[in-house]
Amino acid sequence: MAADPLSRVFAALADPTRRDMVARLAVADATVNELAEPYDVSLQAVSKHLRVLEDAGLVSRTREAQRRPVHLEAEVFDLMTKWIERYRRQAEQRYRRLDDVLRSMPDDETAPHRPPDTGAST
Amino acid sequence: MTTTNTHETEIHIDPDVPLVRITREFDAPPDKVFRAHVDPDLFARWNGPNGMETRIDHHECRTGGSYRYLMVDDSGEYGFYGAFHEVRPGELIVQTFTFEGMPDGVALEKLWFEDLGDGRTRLVTTSLVDSFEGRDGFVASGMEVGIREGYERLDQLLAG
Numbered sequence: 001m002a003a004d005p006l007s008r009v010f011a012a013l014a015d016p017t018r019r020d021m022v023a024r025l026a027v028a029d030a031t032v033n034e035l036a037e038p039y040d041v042s043l044q045a046v047s048k049h050l051r052v053l054e055d056a057g058l059v060s061r062t063r064e065a066q067r068r069p070v071h072l073e074a075e076v077f078d079l080m081t082k083w084i085e086r087y088r089r090q091a092e093q094r095y096r097r098l099d100d101v102l103r104s105m106p107d108d109e110t111a112p113h114r115p116p117d118t119g120a121s122t
Numbered sequence: 123m124t125t126t127n128t129h130e131t132e133i134h135i136d137p138d139v140p141l142v143r144i145t146r147e148f149d150a151p152p153d154k155v156f157r158a159h160v161d162p163d164l165f166a167r168w169n170g171p172n173g174m175e176t177r178i179d180h181h182e183c184r185t186g187g188s189y190r191y192l193m194v195d196d197s198g199e200y201g202f203y204g205a206f207h208e209v210r211p212g213e214l215i216v217q218t219f220t221f222e223g224m225p226d227g228v229a230l231e232k233l234w235f236e237d238l239g240d241g242r243t244r245l246v247t248t249s250l251v252d253s254f255e256g257r258d259g260f261v262a263s264g265m266e267v268g269i270r271e272g273y274e275r276l277d278q279l280l281a282g
Contacts, residue, residue, distance in 0.1 A: 006261075007254035014137030084133055087142075087261045090171050092131040095146045095245075097168035099129070101158050102150040 005057065009080045012056035017041075018049050025059060025072035035070060140257035144247045152212040152235040155243045159183065159215060159233065166191070185209045189217075204228075212237075219249070227256060 013019055021035055036046040050070060053059040057076045061068045134143040148155050158164045162181035169176045170193050177199075179190035183206055190203035201222035208216040215233040229249045236244040251257050 006258040010135050010258075011137045083261055084135060088131055088133045091133065091144050091146070093172050094168060094170065095129075095131055095148075098155075098158055099148065101164055101168045102148060102154055105150075105154055105158065105164070107154070 006080060006083070008056040009058060009076065012052050012058055015049065015052075018053055021046075021049060021053065022058060022072060022077065025070060026074070026077075029069040029071045031067050031069050135257075135261065139250065140252065140254045141248055141250045142257060142261060144249075146245050147238065148243045148245060149241065150243060151241045152237045152243045155245060156212045156215075156235050160209075160211075179203075182206070183209055183215065204231075227251070229256075229260070 013022065017039060024030065024035065032043065032046060032050065035050070036043050039046065050059065050061075054061070058073055060071050060073055062071060129147050129149075132145040134145070136143065158168065160183040162178045165181060166176040166178050169191070174193045174195045177192040177194055179192065179201075181189045181191065183189070185206060185208050187206040187209070188204065189206065190201065193200045193202065203220055203222065204218040206215065206217050208214060213235055215231075217231050217233075219229040219231050220227060229251045231250075232246075232248045234244075234246040236246065238244055249257075249260065251260065
């Protein structure tokens with residue numbers, strides 16, 4: 001079974017070069033040559049990175065004969081970042097409540113509270 | 123007093139293993155943050171998403187202990203349970219985590235309480251599951267659209 005869509009997107013964005021390419025494509029479409037310019041790697045290597053991004057659904061290439069500019073599929077990118085941001089916000093809400101609980105606790109208590117039915121030992 | 127940005131919760135979605143890491147700092151020493159995890163009454167006060175109440179069934183946070191609690195809101199009750207595999211006061215909790223609606227699914231969670239000095243703690247939590255789909259389900263859960271609709275929409279986008 002193939003990796004699910006979200007995992008493919010995560011995997012595609014795990015590479016710093018690919019993240020950088022996505023960041024540049026967020027500004028404007030670019031050709032493979034334009035994308036390859038700032039990197040000290042072969043065109044083939046850049047094409048390989050692009051294929052990974054394409055397979056993940058993050059970028060597409062239009063069929064304009066010669067130029068074939070690469071286009072960022074912002075909706076796919078947004079959906080994934082929304083999922084992560086939502087998850088992060090939930091954790092943040094939980095931990096803000098923990099902040100409040102910590103503020104309400106006395107400083108000097110060292111013995112952890114034990115449930116009544118396990119307090120017999122020690 | 124600085125803004126809450128100094129305690130930003132960080133999420134790391136590992137690309138190589140089905141793991142999520144959550145990192146957050148607290149203005150309290152490790153012993154105290156640890157106690158807020160061990161004490162059932164304190165734990166119930168901060169656990170879970172907004173708008174849901176945590177009802178503790180049992181919570182024996184010691185090596186070899188176990189827990190079970192219910193998350194309750196208007197839509198119903200959702201049970202969660204697990205075992206405390208290793209508990210070292212002020213330092214580490216290793217536990218399993220299962221949603222009763224998916225009894226075959228289990229996450230292995232590690233909670234590290236790192237002492238930052240000056241009465242501060244960095245809490246690093248990792249959740250490891252046995253498939254990427256399971257991991258992504260964790261991350262996507264709680265979205266209004268739900269994981270199924272989310273995947274359907276993503277499939278549509280990818281096909282389009």
